[in-house]
Amino acid sequence: xxxxxxxxxxxxxxxxxxxxxxxxxxxxxxxxxxxxxxxxxxxxxxxxxxxxxxxxxxxxxxxxxxxxxxxxxxxxxxxxxxxxxxxxxxxxxxxxxxxxxxxxxxxxxxxxxxxxxxxxxxxxxxxxxxxxxxxxxxxxxxxxxxxxxxxxxxxxxxxxxxxxxxxxxxxxxxxxxxxxxxxxxxxxxxxxxxxxxxxxxxxxxxxxxxxxxxxxxxxxxxxxxxxxxxxxxxxxxxxxxxxxxxxxxxxxxxxxxxxxxxxxxxxxxxxxxxxxxxxxxxxxxxxxx
Numbered sequence: 001x002x003x004x005x006x007x008x009x010x011x012x013x014x015x016x017x018x019x020x021x022x023x024x025x026x027x028x029x030x031x032x033x034x035x036x037x038x039x040x041x042x043x044x045x046x047x048x049x050x051x052x053x054x055x056x057x058x059x060x061x062x063x064x065x066x067x068x069x070x071x072x073x074x075x076x077x078x079x080x081x082x083x084x085x086x087x088x089x090x091x092x093x094x095x096x097x098x099x100x101x102x103x104x105x106x107x108x109x110x111x112x113x114x115x116x117x118x119x120x121x122x123x124x125x126x127x128x129x130x131x132x133x134x135x136x137x138x139x140x141x142x143x144x145x146x147x148x149x150x151x152x153x154x155x156x157x158x159x160x161x162x163x164x165x166x167x168x169x170x171x172x173x174x175x176x177x178x179x180x181x182x183x184x185x186x187x188x189x190x191x192x193x194x195x196x197x198x199x200x201x202x203x204x205x206x207x208x209x210x211x212x213x214x215x216x217x218x219x220x221x222x223x224x225x226x227x228x229x230x231x232x233x234x235x236x237x238x239x240x241x242x243x244x245x246x247x248x249x250x251x252x253x254x255x256x257x258x259x260x261x262x263x264x265x266x267x268x269x270x271x272x273x274x275x276x277x278x279x280x281x282x283x284x285x286x287x288x289x
Contacts, residue, residue: 045196073107074104076098128208143181143182224242
């Protein structure tokens, strides 16, 4: 059987001048595209629901830092803790690779909290729900970036849609696992968009974030079955690290999606809805004399 061969350089182009080298990658382009699309979605929502566009720059900064720092620390602590604890400076060398989506998810949720502390007019779940829409699209783009990098490879297989990644040490037909994830996240993006557009600002708090967490990490549990293990210690495990880390997110997602979290905790002020109203416009109202 003939299989599709993927033999595309991860670099868009490369410029070399003496000792200087510049080679932007498709991964970086797709990562940036995901964030920019997410930014535009949030901008439209912010303006529609009466919030200031100026807040978006701060929000984007928090989200980018939360994603990158969380994803990096997640990889270092969940997958190779002994190495990175012995060589802590290696944690900073993010260009060498090593990002974990579970850590990125935790980073984004923490970044939301830090941002919300300075913006009481935006409830935590209000904010996280709306960020979920752009996050799903960004996740789709990131997995496409993994495809261009020929990384996060699937297991060898003989299914008709298997792909041979020619730029890997063992080019043989494999599951395109990163494309499975990318497709799942794209479907999720349209689902979240539809859920939001039904009621817009009246969308029940926690519904979109809960749907995101449940969908993403349930898909992850099953798609991991088609992936190669990332680290050697996973070879002796019934479920790999990616699957084990997914279950807490799935449980949290179901609680948020169904609203059952209210039966477990006392909902603090500012969790679901803004703890203060959106700032009013500076325009003075005209009165007749």
